Amino acid sequence: MGIGDKHMFINALRHLFWVVPFAFIFSNVALADTEKNEMWPVLKEIYFENKTILTDADDWLILEAPTRAEDAATVPLTIESRRPQTAERYIKNIHIIIDDNPDPYSANFHLNPTMEHVDLTFRMRFQKYSTIRAIAEMNDGTLHMVSRFVKASGGCSAPVQKDPAAVKARMGKMQIRMREPEIGHEVPVQVLISHPNYNGLQFDQKTRGYFPAHYVKTMSVDYAGQSLFNVDMGISFSEDPSVHFTFKPEAAGMLKATIIDSKDITYTLDKTI
Amino acid sequence: MPYVTRRPVKLLVNCCLLMMLTTQITFADNDYVVTEAAEGIYFHQGINEDATKENKGEIANVGFIIGDDCIAVVDSGGSYLEGKSLLAAIRQKSDLPICYVINTHVHPDHVLGNAAFKDTKATFVGSAKLPDAMTAREDFYETKFKEILGSAYDHAEFIPPSQLVEVGESLTLDLGNRKLTLIAFPTAHTDHDLVVIDNNTKTLWTGDLLFVDRIPALDGSINGWLNAIAELNRMDFTTVIPGHGPVRHKDWKVALEKEKDYFMLIRQQIRAIISEMGTINQATDTVGLSEKNKWLMFDEYHKRNVTSAFTELEWE
Numbered sequence: 001m002g003i004g005d006k007h008m009f010i011n012a013l014r015h016l017f018w019v020v021p022f023a024f025i026f027s028n029v030a031l032a033d034t035e036k037n038e039m040w041p042v043l044k045e046i047y048f049e050n051k052t053i054l055t056d057a058d059d060w061l062i063l064e065a066p067t068r069a070e071d072a073a074t075v076p077l078t079i080e081s082r083r084p085q086t087a088e089r090y091i092k093n094i095h096i097i098i099d100d101n102p103d104p105y106s107a108n109f110h111l112n113p114t115m116e117h118v119d120l121t122f123r124m125r126f127q128k129y130s131t132i133r134a135i136a137e138m139n140d141g142t143l144h145m146v147s148r149f150v151k152a153s154g155g156c157s158a159p160v161q162k163d164p165a166a167v168k169a170r171m172g173k174m175q176i177r178m179r180e181p182e183i184g185h186e187v188p189v190q191v192l193i194s195h196p197n198y199n200g201l202q203f204d205q206k207t208r209g210y211f212p213a214h215y216v217k218t219m220s221v222d223y224a225g226q227s228l229f230n231v232d233m234g235i236s237f238s239e240d241p242s243v244h245f246t247f248k249p250e251a252a253g254m255l256k257a258t259i260i261d262s263k264d265i266t267y268t269l270d271k272t273i
Numbered sequence: 274m275p276y277v278t279r280r281p282v283k284l285l286v287n288c289c290l291l292m293m294l295t296t297q298i299t300f301a302d303n304d305y306v307v308t309e310a311a312e313g314i315y316f317h318q319g320i321n322e323d324a325t326k327e328n329k330g331e332i333a334n335v336g337f338i339i340g341d342d343c344i345a346v347v348d349s350g351g352s353y354l355e356g357k358s359l360l361a362a363i364r365q366k367s368d369l370p371i372c373y374v375i376n377t378h379v380h381p382d383h384v385l386g387n388a389a390f391k392d393t394k395a396t397f398v399g400s401a402k403l404p405d406a407m408t409a410r411e412d413f414y415e416t417k418f419k420e421i422l423g424s425a426y427d428h429a430e431f432i433p434p435s436q437l438v439e440v441g442e443s444l445t446l447d448l449g450n451r452k453l454t455l456i457a458f459p460t461a462h463t464d465h466d467l468v469v470i471d472n473n474t475k476t477l478w479t480g481d482l483l484f485v486d487r488i489p490a491l492d493g494s495i496n497g498w499l500n501a502i503a504e505l506n507r508m509d510f511t512t513v514i515p516g517h518g519p520v521r522h523k524d525w526k527v528a529l530e531k532e533k534d535y536f537m538l539i540r541q542q543i544r545a546i547i548s549e550m551g552t553i554n555q556a557t558d559t560v561g562l563s564e565k566n567k568w569l570m571f572d573e574y575h576k577r578n579v580t581s582a583f584t585e586l587e588w589e
Contacts, residue, residue: 064554162463
């Protein structure tokens with residue numbers, strides 16, 4: 001399942017969908033911050049068709065999200081599995097969906113047993129209060145969903161760039177940040193890239209048009225030639241996309257991060273352990 | 274009596290009330306108080322809350338400066354309704370034309386009253402980066418503040434400035450024997466902060482570069498804001514009107530130092546977490562907690578400040 005290809009369709013659908021509830025939402029503030037799931041049945045149909053999604057994973061699949069989006073442009077999120085990834089049973093994909101974002105399908109992390117402990121932290125924009133869902137697709141095809149509701153931020157916080165000039169100046173700069181690694185020990189790593197992640201919704205005063213969408217599409221991380229994970233990234237990711245993860249280097253090797261954006265520009269960085 | 278009402282009838286009612294009561298504790302709903310901070314400079318002090326239907330978005334300090342020939346408005350209010358109240362307050366003081374509406378930055382509590390001044394023929398003035406910031410945010414703010422403010426929002430428009438001040442430069446506006454100096458700062462509270470200086474009275478109108486009592490809200494750059502604080506600290510003023518909180522006179526640098534201390538502390542602690550490979554969550558859980566009792570609305574804005582500073586500082 002690709003990200004973005006269903007974007008137009010969803011937007012059209014969304015317009016239809018909102019016609020009726022629109023009036024209620026804007027006439028009643030009390031509704032504004034309470035959990036709602038109107039979009040979900042539609043989204044489920046689009047992304048998962050008639051497949052069964054179980055909600056039985058709360059004891060082992062942990063989705064950490066703040067109850068309130070402090071900064072709508074940067075909401076830190078963590079998905080952690082308390083079950084180790086093994087050849088017999090592992091999470092193959094984690095789909096991240098933010099119901100009320102312009103493109104709800106926000107990420108698909110492709111995983112395998114090489115990365116034993118799934119503990120992924122990343123940052124996303126929230127256009128408004130919304131439910132966020134992480135759906136783990138196992139190697140046997142079963143689907144397990146956990147969800148959280150994130151309330152809107154207060155005050156003047158908007159999901160826009162704070163300092164576009166600063167991001168433009170360092171565009172494409174990458175970092176692999178990690179503590180001093182030891183062979184045989186789990187080490188936390190952060191891969192980040194400076195990128196404006198234009199979602200196609202930002203208006204350009206000078207051209208009187210929208211900045212064309214230009215965002216990071218995939219991030220792949222390999223160690224010693226083996227994939228740890230790769231992630232298809234949607235436009236929900238914050239500017240300067242960042243992913244934290246942990247892995248255990250079993251022998252010396254090279255950690256390599258490859259990032260491709262929507263203009264098919266490739267950025268790479270590596271670190272030898 | 275340093276207040277102005279929007280309607281003469283209300284003024285009468287209040288006079289009657291004043292006669293009946295020795296102290297007047299509350300004003301009627303649509304009373305809008307402006308205070309003279311220095312000769313010819315009036316401001317309405319916003320309350321320390323987030324915008325609601327009840328407070329009509331009147332949460333920031335907004336006001337006006339009267340010259341011999343005309344008037345400049347500094348920030349127009351947090352709703353169309355506040356813009357109208359401000360206009361009425363101006364008309365209680367002077368019939369001179371309003372030549373300028375100066376917007377110190379894009380945040381809704383400072384610009385949502387702009388449309389109330391459309392018919393005055395005033396020139397809208399702001400940082401050269403304000404128009405971009407306005408278009409980037411106006412859809413989001415419109416949706417959100419219609420919801421927050423209800424009918425107080427009605428008729429609000431995002432009106433971009435037509436007279437621009439280039440970042441790092443200044444512009445002089447003459448109100449008639451009264452020259453204002455406007456300075457556009459590099460990214461600090463936002464990426465388009467503008468301050469207004471009245472040279473006659475040595476009054477500085479800081480926009481949101483200075484918060485007094487209420488916790489500052491970071492929506493630009495922590496390093497840039499600390500630079501702006503250092504720059505302001507080198508200047509000499511007798512009166513300072515902050516973006517939020519009470520006016521300051523001789524002791525204004527104490528307030529500026531307090532703001533600086535807050536940012537210095539959280540910057541130092543966030544840098545330590547970044548160098549230890551920590552995450553935003555670790556930072557929002559631990560950074561700056563000793564500042565909690567020093568600021569109003571700490572719980573509403575502090576974590577956001579830490580989040581914003583973190584994503585900036587990890588690129589140092």
